[in-house]
Amino acid sequence: xxxxxxxxxxxxxxxRISIHLKIKTEIGHITTLKSPQVKKKIPKKMKxxxxxxxxxxxxxxxxxxxxxxxxxxxxxxxxxxREDLANSVLHCFSDALSILFDTSHxxxxxxxxxxxxxxxxxxxxxxxxxxxxxxxxxxxxxxxHESPIPIYHDGFLxxxxxxxxxxxxxxxxxxxxCAYTKDKNCEAKKQVQQxxxxxxxxxxxxxxxxxxxxxxxxxxxPIDTSxxxxxxxxxxxxxxxxxxxxQDQNQNQNHIQILPKDEYMSPEKAEDWxxxxxxxxxxxxxxxxxxxxxxxxxxxxxx
DNA sequence: ATGATTTGACCCGA
DNA sequence: TCGGGTCAAATCAT
Numbered sequence: 001x002x003x004x005x006x007x008x009x010x011x012x013x014x015x016r017i018s019i020h021l022k023i024k025t026e027i028g029h030i031t032t033l034k035s036p037q038v039k040k041k042i043p044k045k046m047k048x049x050x051x052x053x054x055x056x057x058x059x060x061x062x063x064x065x066x067x068x069x070x071x072x073x074x075x076x077x078x079x080x081x082r083e084d085l086a087n088s089v090l091h092c093f094s095d096a097l098s099i100l101f102d103t104s105h106x107x108x109x110x111x112x113x114x115x116x117x118x119x120x121x122x123x124x125x126x127x128x129x130x131x132x133x134x135x136x137x138x139x140x141x142x143x144x145h146e147s148p149i150p151i152y153h154d155g156f157l158x159x160x161x162x163x164x165x166x167x168x169x170x171x172x173x174x175x176x177x178c179a180y181t182k183d184k185n186c187e188a189k190k191q192v193q194q195x196x197x198x199x200x201x202x203x204x205x206x207x208x209x210x211x212x213x214x215x216x217x218x219x220x221x222p223i224d225t226s227x228x229x230x231x232x233x234x235x236x237x238x239x240x241x242x243x244x245x246x247q248d249q250n251q252n253q254n255h256i257q258i259l260p261k262d263e264y265m266s267p268e269k270a271e272d273w274x275x276x277x278x279x280x281x282x283x284x285x286x287x288x289x290x291x292x293x294x295x296x297x298x299x300x301x302x303x
Numbered sequence: 304a305t306g307a308t309t310t311g312a313c314c315c316g317a
Numbered sequence: 318t319c320g321g322g323t324c325a326a327a328t329c330a331t
Contacts, residue, residue, distance in 0.1 A: 160308060162323060175322070191322095 142207045150192050150202040156210060158190060170197065184212035 145151060152158075157179035166173050171194035178186040189207040194200060 159306095161325095163309070164321065164323095167320065173321085177323095 142205050144203060144205045146195070146201055146203050148200055148202070150194070151204040152192070154204075156188065166193065169193070169195070171195070178210060178212060180212035186210055186212035188212075 158176035159179045159181070160174060160176050162175035164173050164175070173191055173193040176190045176192065178184075178188040180186040187208045188210040191203075191205045191207075193203050195203045
């Protein structure tokens, strides 16, 4: 990740965090797909796509393990190999995610009758059938998530373009569009708004679909860990482990995280940062079932 | 210098 | 006219 920032001259912390979380999210996907609960919930018609994704992710998992082995042995002359492996991992994840995001979108389309208590994304009636027609409403549908913390990082790169005080609401609504709106003509947008004060509840509403490719932000970035200040490590143990060091790789290889070396999260925070708060419910359930917990949060996230 | 965010003005449908 | 959504200049952060 550090080399991505350096070689692409990415200085913005927001952009860095977003890219970082993208990578971490994808690693999360690898672990989640091993969960039996995921298998149960995925409809039959998605099976072929899931198998494709599984296959790709298995490759990625293999590459990740190779990479970790190299990193564990600190082979100084293996930077090229590391770079190749890291690129392979990223490509695998990107391909798999593309497949999964496609299928999860179709699944969303069929989940209209989910119960209100369900924390799953809520697919609502198209806006153009409800009244005001705006450019946002021209998207065929939108999906709403409610969570105790605002969803700023969901695997995509967003740019804030507005903030508005909404009538009869004590909280402002923030407007975001995909960072690739111009470059890739991607029309995905989202709105984040606090809808309840105590306990805090945030609504994140997604409009449209990402037409930008997931991997465009980072998939082709070379990896270089030469910068000690910016160095990140892949962690293979459980995030709530009491020791903040890389554990014995044989202990639990299924839990993979990429963390900045000085940003491990406490178990309490890790709980707050539950995947269900910022991933699609399908993925979040799988993630939680598997025990994976993302563990990056920065001061800018919640400001 | 560059890119991201803020914020007041503007647009437009109800 | 109102109010939600968007634009874009100003401001901020790095």
